[in-house]
Amino acid sequence: MVFQFSMKTKGVLTLLGGFILLLMSGSMFLWGQINVYVTSYYRQKDDANLDLSVGGAIFPVMMASFGIGLPLGIKLVKIFGQARISLLISTIISCLMIVISSYTARFYQFVIVYGIISGLAQGSIFFVPIYIGYLYFPNNRGLVVGINSLGYALNSFLFGLLFFKLVNPNGLPQISNPDGYSYFEGVSISVAQAVPQAIRSIGYIFLSVSIVATQLIMYHPNQIGEQEKRLKKELQKKESEMKELQQIQQKLELIDIQSTKNNNLQDLEQFKQTDIAQLDQLEVNKKIEIIQLEEEIIHQKIQIAHKLDLQQEYEYINPQILKKLKFEEIQSSENKSNEISQNQKLVELIVLDHPNRKQHKNSFLSEINTKPLDLEKYYDQKENQIEADLQEFKKRNAYIEQQLNNLGPPSIKVCFRQPQLYVSILLGFLVIGLGLIINGNYKSIAKDYGFTSDSFQSLVGSLSGIASGFCRPMWSLLLDKYSFKRILQILLLIEIITSLTIQFTNVNRIFYALWVFIIHTTLGGVLVMWPVFCSQINGIKIGSQLYCFYWLGFTIANLFQFMLVMGLKTKIGFNNILYIYFAQALIGLLLITFYNFKINWAKYYKEIPKNLQSQVSLQKDQTLDNQLRSTISS
Template structure:
């Protein structure tokens, strides 16, 4: 059978023209194209890039899994008396370093630049892990230096930009944006827990039944090499496909501020700042002012709601003023309690599980799956805050933590299913602090200094990590695991009470309304020419004022 090319071409042309002649279909196509233009695609890429960066940075949540291997290795190689209670100091050094660096990260980022800070921070993080290959054969202090201090230093520089930029792209969905980005931080252990266990313990060798430490020579010999492998993986994930950076170049090439270099990391390149010509920013400006001033003039003045440095539309509180506000210290104490629970559970869950579960693969699986709950919990509490308030989300979190942590000692009698369930639910719950506090900080103190003030909250990590490092060994010696978890439940109860006192709808205006009103200070020249006697002025004095005089 043959077909006439003429008939085929004619029918094709007829159908094509008929399709475009249909005004309904043409209207749908135009509406779809117009709608797609309004989607902040670069904002979505910024969220994905932030997720990838935090995925590698969040691999430190696998510390509880790595601690059992690293402690066992060091006991066989120069530190025979080292215990899990001693090794937790590495995590404490990490947290203390983070508490010192985070308040300074705003100044570091301002000096280096947002994307340069992410690049340098991620590189330092990877190098710190790789250097632990050498320090494992030295002493605990050197391991704390590389695996604790150096890695945390890099993380502290790279962490804040991914969060603040995500909120700037989606100012009306701050909780959602934070949930997506920090979800990567919570999900890092899901990947790296499994990588660590597959490389080190593919045969599912259990620790010694007496002292609960690994003694298998083949297993322990692979521990130093794993540090090099992890450092390389972190770096490759951050550097992979960096040539695609050019695709993210801003269309408005006249603004050199938004031209990007090919040398940057893929994930860092995806995290870009909102351009000043974005439609969603223009709409936000239109909603925020009732004047007839040209929108382009507003944009030229950089009056963007989410701009950290030049924001003028919205009220804000400076970092110095925030340190005088009770809301800051309520957030500080809440974070202190939440992170204390986080650090203890994430550091000791496997060591506790080994006391009644002789299955290393199962315990590693619990840690890996817990990161999924960590990731989804951050998104859940971010969305809950968007739909209700920070206060509602935090009250739910602290109530759940109190019940779950207090129930952990019971799991050693019930069995490993209850143990896994409790650990997973705890990992689903405690990340609510990390996804809601960045958003509530900017809501409370304004967006201009929100990132800097949020960094100040990390100073609480200095105290709680010091407590974990110094007191955990003593508590375990005195009361065992039951005492440890009941003390943690007490801290979550304290955070619950503090949250009850926190305002439901905090904002800079509320803080400023509590300040004493000051009389305006006149210019010195005006003050000098001001008449000292009311009778010398040109302002008429009313009769009742004269009678009062």
């Protein structure tokens, strides 16, 4: 028995599957909680000199691998034709790598398996359930991304607590080491020895639950690649019809030639009794011509569908602009059908936009008498008309410039010549730094402040995961009401205050947990706000393609915090390192306040795009109608 679900039911199941799937694959931000356990394990197994700062290398490595894997997900959906199949493959790879990492004998092997390979697979998972969810709920995109992102953020909350229960159920303390960090060794070495089994247990949970979750991701007929497949099947059908008609045509021609030469009446009588004889030669030719035209149309549709699929490979990473992209594509297809009339209107627009005073002078000489008073009056009227035309010309130029700026740059090459691109990547590097260093080192900071309880540190990490997840819808709602500049200024002010005052939270563990919670809200804010910032600077389509460079900036920021901790923690301590992030936040605040990120893309267009020509022509027609009405009324 096959169950038939409605589209709404399929959409709900897809949302549920995406939430569970991302809940199982959000282990990148879990590393801040398990770093001390894994490092302690490899210290007693392989390298007694391995310190916690080196263990922190997995965080930036995994973040870089995750970013590389992001574009792979949509490509796999197109290859396999089913999101659940591509997700199943990526999920199995990711979870098995986590399990296999527990058997590695050396720390660098663990970095390769857990950090790089599993990170790539997790990156290919992340946006696929969000993308399919958008297809089912195109008018509720905020709901889709909110539910899926919440699952991703809750991973560190749930599995951070679970990992603690598996490896340290008795709450054994960390032992201070001369390198300035604390580890599970000596009387608490049993905690380190329990790490491999705990990783395997979590890996098996990820694997079993994720396999079920992938089957909840439903097929959508409009997903990437499906339209192109349908058109190719239709084209194959037309090609087979064409072959049959060509064979009939050849038989008709052959029999006609033979009958003409031999004048064989018996062959003619036999031929008349066949099905082929029922088809007239002209009719066959006509059908062939029709199929050829249909094939040509299908070829054009395949090209359009292919371009749309390529566009989706970029746009799904920045889902907040999906609706605008679809609107532009529909508008572009409508413009193609009216291309001739648009070109004519554009010619009329150009003629109208260049008023000629001599032309006006010559025209009125034939219309009125050459009396001085009449000439002066009519001349004044024409002068006023010229001024009105010039003003209208300026308005249309301003409108065209505004629309071209909304379209963004004409090509990605133009973006790479703009300093705003590199300054905006620098701004992302500056803004995300504080959240990354706290996320990766909050346990070490807590130990320095005297909060040595492992259960308390795990609880802080779990609450931080909630902060990073639940704050994202909040930042998104604020972006709908206020400008990006204003929201980012508020976020940076929060970073400035928290980076200067976190050292005073050593007097109370509740204050420390609250400060870490607040800092993680800024981390979630940057991750949800930056795709919008990217599209605002670089345009909708090109901005989607350039977002990977911003993720590269985030990865460099993560690597930078790792190098700072490894090189300076034992020398100047975390409090002094955080002053560096105070300086970064201050520089970021100055940049967003005083630097002009807006680019005049209109000057890089050599001609007006076709989808904009129709808008300009429509505006021009409306202007002429208004002028005509005013003339009639006067």
